Amino acid sequence: MSAASDVGYHAQRQARWHYGEVAFWLVVLACGFVFPSRYLIMTDILRLALFAMSLDLILGYAGIVSLGHAAFFGVGAYAAGLLALHGIVNEPVLALLVAGLAAMVLGFATSFLVIRGVDLTRLMVTLGIALLLEALAERFSNITGGTDGLQGIEMQPILGAIPFDMFGKAGFFYSLTVLFLLFLFARRVVHSPFGLSLRAIKNNPLRAAAIGIPVNRRLIAIYTLAAFYAGIAGALFTQTTAIASLDVFAFERSADLMLVLVIGGTGYLYGGLIGAVIFRMLQELFSTITPQYWQFWIGLVLVVIVLVGRQRLHRWVLYVPNLVIKQVAGRKAVVAVPESDA
Amino acid sequence: MTIALETQNLEKQFGGLRVTRDLSLKIEQGARHALIGPNGAGKTTVINQLTGVLKPNSGRILLEGQDITDLPVHKRVLRGLSRTFQINQLYPDLTPLETIGLAVSERLGHGGDWWRRMGTRADVNGEIADLLTRFHLLDVMNEQTVTLPYGKQRLLEIAVAIAAKPRVLLLDEPAAGVPESERHDILAVVGSLPRDVTVLLIEHDMDLVFSFADRISVLVSGALLTEGPPEQVARDPQVKAVYLGEEAVNV
Numbered sequence A: 001m002s003a004a005s006d007v008g009y010h011a012q013r014q015a016r017w018h019y020g021e022v023a024f025w026l027v028v029l030a031c032g033f034v035f036p037s038r039y040l041i042m043t044d045i046l047r048l049a050l051f052a053m054s055l056d057l058i059l060g061y062a063g064i065v066s067l068g069h070a071a072f073f074g075v076g077a078y079a080a081g082l083l084a085l086h087g088i089v090n091e092p093v094l095a096l097l098v099a100g101l102a103a104m105v106l107g108f109a110t111s112f113l114v115i116r117g118v119d120l121t122r123l124m125v126t127l128g129i130a131l132l133l134e135a136l137a138e139r140f141s142n143i144t145g146g147t148d149g150l151q152g153i154e155m156q157p158i159l160g161a162i163p164f165d166m167f168g169k170a171g172f173f174y175s176l177t178v179l180f181l182l183f184l185f186a187r188r189v190v191h192s193p194f195g196l197s198l199r200a201i202k203n204n205p206l207r208a209a210a211i212g213i214p215v216n217r218r219l220i221a222i223y224t225l226a227a228f229y230a231g232i233a234g235a236l237f238t239q240t241t242a243i244a245s246l247d248v249f250a251f252e253r254s255a256d257l258m259l260v261l262v263i264g265g266t267g268y269l270y271g272g273l274i275g276a277v278i279f280r281m282l283q284e285l286f287s288t289i290t291p292q293y294w295q296f297w298i299g300l301v302l303v304v305i306v307l308v309g310r311q312r313l314h315r316w317v318l319y320v321p322n323l324v325i326k327q328v329a330g331r332k333a334v335v336a337v338p339e340s341d342a
Numbered sequence B: 001m002t003i004a005l006e007t008q009n010l011e012k013q014f015g016g017l018r019v020t021r022d023l024s025l026k027i028e029q030g031a032r033h034a035l036i037g038p039n040g041a042g043k044t045t046v047i048n049q050l051t052g053v054l055k056p057n058s059g060r061i062l063l064e065g066q067d068i069t070d071l072p073v074h075k076r077v078l079r080g081l082s083r084t085f086q087i088n089q090l091y092p093d094l095t096p097l098e099t100i101g102l103a104v105s106e107r108l109g110h111g112g113d114w115w116r117r118m119g120t121r122a123d124v125n126g127e128i129a130d131l132l133t134r135f136h137l138l139d140v141m142n143e144q145t146v147t148l149p150y151g152k153q154r155l156l157e158i159a160v161a162i163a164a165k166p167r168v169l170l171l172d173e174p175a176a177g178v179p180e181s182e183r184h185d186i187l188a189v190v191g192s193l194p195r196d197v198t199v200l201l202i203e204h205d206m207d208l209v210f211s212f213a214d215r216i217s218v219l220v221s222g223a224l225l226t227e228g229p230p231e232q233v234a235r236d237p238q239v240k241a242v243y244l245g246e247e248a249v250n251v
Helices: A003-011 A019-034 A036-061 A070-085 A092-114 A119-139 A169-190 A193-203 A205-210 A215-241 A251-264 A270-289 A294-308 A310-329 B043-051 B073-078 B096-107 B122-134 B150-163 B180-191 B206-212 B230-235 B237-243
Strands: B003-014 B017-028 B032-036 B058-063 B081-083 B168-172 B198-202 B215-220 B223-228
Touching (some): A003 B122, A019 A270, A036 A169, A036 A193, A036 A215, A036 A270, A070 A092, A092 A119, A092 A215, A169 A215, A193 A215, A193 B096, A205 A215, A205 B073, A251 A270, A251 A294, B003 B043, B003 B198, B017 B032, B017 B043, B017 B198, B017 B223, B032 B043, B032 B206, B043 B168, B073 B096, B150 B168, B180 B206, B198 B206, B206 B230, B215 B230, B223 B230, B223 B237, B230 B237
Parallel strands (some): B032 B198, B032 B215, B168 B198
Antiparallel strands (some): B003 B017, B003 B058
């Protein structure tokens, strides 16, 4: 093999599909058939996963911290609600895109504020924007329904063919399709030169500029894209639950998202997905055991994760699957979680 | 002779401190020009102004006759002005392959491409392979930069700057901190730069300066003390006085 083709081969190393990834998605799909009574919680997990993936794009790849990501979730949620309520765009998929674009416009507009500062400034600016929007939504209650939220949303069938059913089956597969498509797109983007340049900016913005990377323009681009993703997640929320209330903008929603990424890890796209599953499962588990004090246990788990270290936890969790994979496909196929971290 | 890089009456102050004083430099096309001076003379501040990290308070910077004083860092790079850093500025989590691949992609205008995968462009791959080979990095191309030995990191630092195919290259103490056993690689690489690339070398190591440079500017307290060919600068009594107690100047 010549050096150039060798380089090409290794440059695409991370972009190639691994057995573990295929298995992951097959398991997710299988869940839709194995647990027909759990569609609602599973749909909730998918939405959270998409939302977390959105934050991972800016946090894990570009190093932008945000405590106000719910701003875009909320705009997407209300946009989808209003579109359906007033019959502006009746078809859900189209409405989803329009809602995503609305969040994207907000993302683009606010990105200029976000790129100016460093970490602490960014935390405050993003937090401020989300609080601002929440207050605005409350103030203009004639549009948003105020504290009552948008009521009486009736969703039309998906693509005019598949109606939302009361068990949430259609909603689940609809959400899963959207998540998977957006995942494929994100996967493509992060393995492009653009995606690599984001990691370079996160690692060392000084050097990134010194090799000719227009740092601000790249940050604006990814922030805008992440806003689109978050908006889609918000729109899915409204479409699958048929409600949109002020809590879509809530601070807890943004903060939970950080916890999801702390659990799942950042910078490899699956962190948000895995984190969302574990976070919701823990929530379910603890709230069944101790309905009043489940937050205590969530807190405890987080402290353990941070102290023990995610790397080690991942090794334990992946120990058995890797043992199996090694037997089937040899050492090279083993699933490993990249080192990079927030 | 055409002038590759020029400063006109450059002036930079930090508060009340004048770190660059009325500095006018002319660096000829294809020159091997060295900028020397004792510690704290303001050499790195000059580099930072040339590359756009710092804005001068007054004065102009011309690259191949064009005013670049107000251009941001990345635009100067695309115009052919590239630099290395005195203290390595690399991407700890990225591999040498990714680091160089990114620099090559940016120069060829593919840096903003968000669809096509890294590693699928033959021209980019060819250049990466070429650079990795030239800088003895082929065997470690998949290691994370942070895990590389210092000498290799230093080579990568220079390779990244070269990957931008500069017409003017600023080398900020390229051999700083490199152990004796690994110095040879660095010096060989610096010595083998193509002649049409203009090099401005900022250096402490007088052996390196006098073996490399064909013209030397001496900076003291932010101002130009003297300038000329190496023999002349070495004999200059003012220069000797400045370096007295620091290092003996000998050719």
